[in-house]
Amino acid sequence: MFAIDGNRLNRRLAEFAEIGALPKGGVNRQALTEGDRQARRMLAGLALARGFRVFQDPMANLFIRRSGRDETLAPLMIGSHLDSQPAGGRYDGALGTLSAFEVLESLEDAGTQTDRPVEVVAWTNEEGCRFAPGCMGSMAFAAGAIPEEWADKQAADGASFPQELAATIESLPEAEMRPLGFPVYSYIEIHIEQGPSLEAENIPIGVVTGIQGTRWLEVTVTGQTAHAGTTGLSYRRDPMRALSAALSGLYDTIMPEDENARFTVGRLRLSPGSVNAIPEDIRCTVDIRHPDPDSLDALEAKITAAFSKEAGRQGCTAAIRRLFDMAPCTFDAGLQDRIEEAASSLQMPSKRMLSGAFHDALFANRIAPAAMIFVPCRDGLSHNEAEFVEPAHATAGCRVMMQAVRTLTASENV
Structure with a gap:
């Protein structure tokens, strides 16, 4: 039996x-x-x-x-x-x-x-x-x-x-x-x-x-630290503003436009991390997933372009590094x-x-x-x-x- x-x-x-x-x-x-x-x-x-x-x-x-x-x-x-x-x-x-x-x-x-x-x-x-x-x-x-x-x-x-x-x-x-x-x-x-x-x-x-395939990215946006109270808008090189603008656009498009896509920011670190200072740099992780490898490539390209664009608008720079890449099976x-x-x-x-x-x-x-x-x-x-x-x-x-x-x-x- x-x-x-x-x-x-x-x-x-x-x-x-x-x-x-x-x-x-x-x-x-x-x-x-x-x-x-x-x-x-x-x-x-x-x-x-x-x-x-x-x-x-x-x-x-x-x-x-x-x-x-x-x-x-x-x-x-x-x-x-x-x-x-x-x-x-x-x-x-x-x-x-x-x-x-x-x-x-x-x-x-x-x-x-x-x-x-x-x-x-x-x-x-x-x-x-x-x-x-x-x-x-x-x-x-x-x-x-x-x-x-x-x-x-x-x-x-x-x-x-x-x-x-x-x-x-x-x-x-x-x-x-x-x-x-x-x-x-x-x-x-x-x-x-x-x-x-x-x-x-x-x-x-x-x-x-x-x-589905998984790709982890580390995004670093670098600006210039400065006094929170004395630095006017036109003098700021604020990586937080660049990062938040890029993320807003990515959250509004990646998953809403593709039901198979997944987009997650799991870690966020600001430096120097002072309550009254504009950050020098911000680092976050991005987890993207998709069952199609070509779509993963397209998502990574879109993320890279978004951070580069918004960093440039704020007088900052953006660097993106792959931490993990696993193809779908x-x-x-x-x-x-x-x-x-x-x-x-x-x-x-x-x-x-x-x-x-x-x-x-x-x-x-x-x-x-x-x-x-x-x-x-x-x-x-x-x-x-x-x-x-x-x-x-x-x-x-x-x-x-x-x-x-x-x-x-x-x-x-x-």
Whole structure:
């Protein structure tokens, strides 16, 4: 009998939420911290107790392997991540990892032998809030190497990335070491939607078609600091005036004119930051997203032109630097069909949808067919302690994954 244990899954979600628990119900379990290591140890302990093999690689990606009839075949990989935002929710990442582990346990409970191995993965540092960029583990796995420039990365608390990575690996000596990167048959990841559409439409399953591209820019507008009370308008070289005029035009046009575009200013810093002085310079970040790469280029060009124009009008200069550039991806059509068929066979409504956020599946998609399953989250909230998934929706997503895993590991697919 193929059945997942929804009560066990939701109990595990609650147990893992105790690691790094926050007063409002969320978690602070940032990557490569002791909380992250504790969660890894807990998952590894559960796996070893069931007789599964546990591995980690030089990026501290954690793998749990259930053998198949033919161990020479590339594994079907399922999973997500365990790290969180500083004030994150208990489901972002953990839902996908623990749902994948529940699939492994349910296969074991049923005594089912799959034709190929199935592996659960907990990727390292998906969130990217302590060490940037995000998705470090899956990015390095897909590339087969850790980028040299990561050796210089430091957290805001002064922690060294190489030292924290080494400490994390050393904290799990029972895990066998394996090289970074290996052949994967296909990859499926469950995640909360992080948006409101599934809940609003009362649809339990989202079949994710792909992930939109993301580009981060750093904008610096430089003027001249001067006394706030004595400097008349004609003598001012005010970068704040230039920045606000440019942003006003961009907010009024980018998203209103293109429903697929996203435009966000997330950080703003003024220098010298005195209440009675015109700023010398202003620096802000701009996050732009779009499913079409040519449109991303056009958005960047538009932003550059707007800041240059308004800076020039105020006697200032503008400089724009790319911080991050991630191309959009389209997930495997065959896997999308399998997930949709799995939901249909379980009489669960589903809809195809694009992901606005990037996930580890984006990088897994570079080396193997990949796809994602979304489940609703209350009010679309994520990266928030109030993040919540109905137990029935968590169970539904896991059931769909189990059905897809059954199909993908059947003899005719080996």
